[in-house]
Amino acid sequence: MPRLPPAPELQWSEDFTSLRATAFDDIYFSKDGGLAEADAVFLAGTGLPERWQNRDRFALCELGFGTGLNILALWRAWKKTRLPHAQLHISSIESFPLARDDAARVLRAFPGVSELAEQLLARWPVRAYAPQRLWFPEDGLSLTLLTGDAETVLGGLTGAFDAWFLDGFAPARNPGMWSPALFEHIARLSAPGARAATFTVAGDVRRGLEAVGFTAEKKPGFAKKRERLEATWPVEALPQPRGIYPFVAINPKRVAVLGAGIAGASVAQALTRRGIEVVVLEAARGLGAGASGNPAGLVMPRLDRAGALSEVYLASYLHAVAAYEAMGVLEACGVEQRARDGGEDALADLLDDPPLPADWFSRLPSGAALHARAGMVRPQAAIKRMLEGATLITESPVQRLDREGEGWIVRALDGRALLKADAVVLACGAALTQFEPAAFLPIALSSGQIEWGEGAPPTHALTHGSYVAPFDGGVLFGATFDKTPAPPADARARNLSALRDLAPDVAANVDEASLHSRASERATTPDRAPIAGLLPDAPAWLAQYADLAHGRAVTTSQAPPAHSGVYVIGGLGARGLTLAPLLGEVIASEMCNEPGLLSQLARDAIHPARFLHRALKRR
Structure with a gap:
């Protein structure tokens, strides 16, 4: 499977008011009014906003993020009715992430949520197989975007959801979104009394929900659709065990x-x-x-081919860039990643099958990789x-x-x-x-020393085991990795030697008399x-x-x-x-x-x- 999620193939109507996914031959929202459909089918179908009144927290999961229109309808209702301290947590799954510009074109047709749409579009998720959580703290709302096959994503999820928006493309065209295994995951992740709503009343969908324990009922449909479906999870249902790794929610004050x-x-x-x-x-x-006392440090990704940690590292990178950009403390100079000794094949594989879109990750003529959104952060700030x-x-x-x-x-x-x-x-x-x-x-502890001072800075940061980056009009470079602290002069000599190997032109212009050093301990695991x-x-x-x-x-x-x-x-x-x-x-x-x-x-x-x-x- 490619590392980058597939982009949808789109077909627009002549007036750009209707959008169709050609792979499923189905529309993203009703021509009769997408917002009204979201209110009538999904909010009313899950008993909202009434069910979150007098609730401190409410959790909802959507299958089929699409244009984000359902989320905007939900957000609008939440803003109007929430308690001042209450929080709404939304998780939304999408297999074919829509580009921001395409979503913006769609959402211009819905002035009723224009302000919220601008906020969402400003934080539009990156097309990547990594969970991305967007916080809108002024409204007590978090939105977690999860990319991938719905059954697979749900299989890895934990938590308990109070409501479900089942908004995949029609079952006849997208059966994978309505499989028996998927309904089992929905049941596992449902809080007592949870409600689910969908536009379809297909027999397989109704029977699938009922087979895992939901009570399903047909309701009058929206616009030209004669019926829709609502389903309720038992109030007396017990939570499922979480495995052998401890988890205890304490809701602290x-x-x-x-x-x-x-x-x-x-x-x-x-x-x-x-x-x-x-x-x-x-x-x-x-x-x-x-280590947080260093004047600056690199923020860049570790992009593994597979494994549980690949999700951790990719999600961490996207989350860090978004967080530091929001705080205004990221100097996005870009980071050029060169292959370390013995790592040429891994880097070539990464360049041939990138996990991030071109505005985040690209190939340089030298054969190195450029992380365009990576850069330097001043930890103290x-x-x-x-x-x-x-x-x-x-x-x-x-x-x-x-x-x-x-x-x-x-x-x-x-x-x-x-x-x-x-x-x-x-x-x-x-x-x-x-x-x-x-x-x-x-x-285990290790000692790392960095150097910074005057010199001609590179246009972007370079890394090849050691690294060098532009800093305060000069350069910052390092770092050593010693099991026991080394004499500062010895550590500096090794950092200068590494810099000459990495970037001889930069090293030749460093004013060694101006250099400052700082060593700190790092905590690592086996x-x-x-x-x-x-x-x-x-x-x-x-x-x-x-x-x-x-x-x-x-x-x-x-x-x-x-x-x-x-x-x-x-x-x-x-x-x-x-x-x-x-x-x-x-x-x-x-x-x-x-x-x-x-x-x-x-x-x-x-x-x-x-x-x-x-x-x-x-x-």
Whole structure:
């Protein structure tokens, strides 16, 4: 399968008021009025807006994002009727993503949602196989776009949805969108009392919904369509188990974040966006004691061919670019990626089958890849923006966490209680494993030194193991990767040597007398993947799943043991600026029991419990 999602083949009417997908020989919306159809079929069919009244949170999943028109109708109703603090979480799936310009042409015909359409079009998702979450915090609304085959995407989703918009092309033309397996996933992901609505009353659709437990009923249709379908999930339905990796939603009112680097700040921003009180405790006197104290760092993607981590890295890159652009802290100079020794075939494969559209990723005449939207971020500027709305307390090292009731007491080195919180996030980098419950995490430290100073800057950043980038009219380059800190002069000499290999013309113009150096510790993991999630209770977890060590299936129905309310984000290595914004969103979303952002496979690949799982497998 190509890495880039297919673009739809479109057929426009002569007056550009009607749009047809030629592959399915079906229209995107009714000629009789797309907005009115969305209101009559989908909102009324799922009991909206009445059902979200007096609700703090409401979650909806749409199959068939298309032009975004249903979402705009939903958004319009939400703005008119929501409680001031309430949040609406929408997940929408699309197999053939529409280009922004085509969507804009369609949406011009609907002045009733023009202002909302402008906001959506300004954030239009990138055509890529990666989940993308768009937040509109002023309206308490998040929209997660998921690209791919609906059955496959739903198979990886987690969460519980209160409503479903089933808006794929007609079943006779697009049977894959209405398969029995797809209905089973819908049932698994439905909250008690969930409602589903669709324009079709095809027998296979009605019987498919009823076969998995929905009660389906025909209703009068919209315009020339005689009937439509509404379906209801039982109120008494029980949630499905989530596997062996711990997950406990706590819906906190107050969260303590330990660490004010880019990881902690990303979590703080995601939580404050949800109206949660956040207190950030930093052991150092000011911001930037760790790697986040570097004057600038690269944001660029790691683009793997396949595997659960490929989703994590691609989604992180898209999320980071969007987040830093919104904060005005991304200097999108572009990054030229050259093949590392032995990596020529992988880069050639990437260039021949790119996972991003041409305005994001292209081939240079030299055979290198250009990431046009990548660039430099100044961590301090980003952290300050992310901490807006949170309380920052510096010079506050933490010794331990004590459970008290349903919350946690955060204690200082002398045993004093610093504060009580419903949840705690360990985002303290190299100090992560000083907390006894997290001591099982295999965190390794490495030292990295960078240099910056005067010199003729390259037109864009270059990377080939080491990197160089334009910075403050000069250059910034590095970085070393040492298991133990090296003498600064030795590290600088190696950085200069690497620069001469990477970009001799740039190296020749560097004023060595003007150079500044900074070394910091990076926290990494054996599998080079980050850690993000609820902290498992290691001894209890190992005991509960001991059968895994003997190759036996797990039969217990008990929840995976965990330190409820204690979360970890760490092991980001040299990719902290790229990974942190998405991982902060993942942790905040799970705390609040929102539908999953990453697929379950991707989520498991970065969960802290993976190390316990592997330890048992090796026994």
